[in-house]
Amino acid sequence: MDLEVFRLAADSYHHLLNAELHINEWVQEHLSLAEPLFRFISVYLEPGTLFNVLIPLMGILSQGLLTQLLYMITVVSTVSSLEKWIYPELRPLWWLRELYANGNRNAIRSGIALQSHDLSCETSGGLPCAHSMSLMAFLVILSSHLSLSSGCRNRKVLLYSIVGCCMISVWLSRLYLATEFLHQCLLGSYIAISTLSNIDRHSDYLRSRRRIHLVAIVLLLGSLATAVYFIKLRLGFDPHWSVRQAFKWCPEPTYMRHEGSPIFLLTRDLGNLMGVALSVPLELKPRKSSLSRRFGGILIVEIFNHILRLYTPKQHGRFAFLAFEFSRNALHSLTLIKILPKLIKEKVA
Numbered sequence: 386m387d388l389e390v391f392r393l394a395a396d397s398y399h400h401l402l403n404a405e406l407h408i409n410e411w412v413q414e415h416l417s418l419a420e421p422l423f424r425f426i427s428v429y430l431e432p433g434t435l436f437n438v439l440i441p442l443m444g445i446l447s448q449g450l451l452t453q454l455l456y457m458i459t460v461v462s463t464v465s466s467l468e469k470w471i472y473p474e475l476r477p478l479w480w481l482r483e484l485y486a487n488g489n490r491n492a493i494r495s496g497i498a499l500q501s502h503d504l505s506c507e508t509s510g511g512l513p514c515a516h517s518m519s520l521m522a523f524l525v526i527l528s529s530h531l532s533l534s535s536g537c538r539n540r541k542v543l544l545y546s547i548v549g550c551c552m553i554s555v556w557l558s559r560l561y562l563a564t565e566f567l568h569q570c571l572l573g574s575y576i577a578i579s580t581l582s583n584i585d586r587h588s589d590y591l592r593s594r595r596r597i598h599l600v601a602i603v604l605l606l607g608s609l610a611t612a613v614y615f616i617k618l619r620l621g622f623d624p625h626w627s628v629r630q631a632f633k634w635c636p637e638p639t640y641m642r643h644e645g646s647p648i649f650l651l652t653r654d655l656g657n658l659m660g661v662a663l664s665v666p667l668e669l670k671p672r673k674s675s676l677s678r679r680f681g682g683i684l685i686v687e688i689f690n691h692i693l694r695l696y697t698p699k700q701h702g703r704f705a706f707l708a709f710e711f712s713r714n715a716l717h718s719l720t721l722i723k724i725l726p727k728l729i730k731e732k733v734a
């Protein structure tokens with residue numbers, strides 16, 4: 386009986402994936418004119434660019450906004466990379482190629498075909514869509530910040546319509562590149578909103594925690610990820626299954642980036658989270674400093690961060706690479722949240 390229920394659930398899930406392949410195909414066939422836009426969105430609105438470019442840029446406006454964006458998007462992105470690490474879900478191209486390779490093409494009625502792009506070779510699992518999650522969080526925080534400062538109802542409606550259009554463009558971009566199924570995009574945005582509202586609901590509790598508690602939580606999450614690795618090995622599952630899928634189905638191995646691998650994403654996000662934990666207590670309404678001082682301060686921090694990125698040790702083994710990335714990200718977020726306000730503090734006359 387139990388087995389029957391399990392088989393039924395698996396069948397329904399496979400039907401869903403097959404049906405969703407038609408959506409990817411439809412987007413590729415009908416929206417090819419927008420390909421430059423879709424490529425731009427996938428390359429420049431991804432979580433890494435948010436952390437290194439867009440969040441610091443917005444941070445020029447105010448330190449409170451910078452802190453809020455950094456700590457909330459870090460939490461949202463960590464949820465995404467932990468999920469991808471624990472349960473990597475299929476991506477459309479992998480599923481389609483597997484169907485054909487296993488001689489199962491009858492499963493798809495109309496002989497579906499998807500085009501693969503250089504940006505289609507992601508090495509992490511599909512669920513949840515990290516692009517949708519991080520951008521959703523970014524836009525929601527930004528628009529609530531902007532709408533708070535304006536009481537005008539029409540402006541709020543306009544702001545939220547823009548957010549809606551941006552999110553639809555991100556979903557279409559991921560569908561067009563066949564990196565995501567539709568449900569992965571929708572769930573990504575939903576998880577981002579519910580994570581944000583949970584952080585908001587428990588913000589007093591989170592803010593009252595001592596630094597040592599939050600550092601312990603980050604270490605605990607790191608241990609959880611390590612435990613998942615060994616449990617998978619013990620149970621005979623491949624912890625790097627998604628990377629192997631990418632290697633198997635990507636038409637050109639040079640299209641794959643190690644910055645997109647699940648272990649790298651996790652290290653980046655835990656590094657950022659460690660920086661946030663070390664910055665506690667977070668000051669969400671700090672004293673104002675002039676835009677020019679903020680611009681200069683952030684510019685210096687980002688040039689320094691960029692130089693560190695150029696010197697990432699990629700040839701000295703995985704451990705050195707991950708340890709460097711963890712420390713660089715921790716230092717980057719700690720500097721933006723804690724050290725920057727001290728650097729640019731204006732003297733009171």
Ligand SMILES: O=P(O)(O)OC[C@H]1O[C@@H](O)[C@H](O)[C@@H](O)[C@@H]1O
Nearest residue numbers: 431432433513514515516564645
């Ligand atoms: O889950 P998505 O949207 O396909 O994104 C996969 C990865 O794409 C990479 O480009 C990003 O740097 C990662 O942060 C992201 O996880």
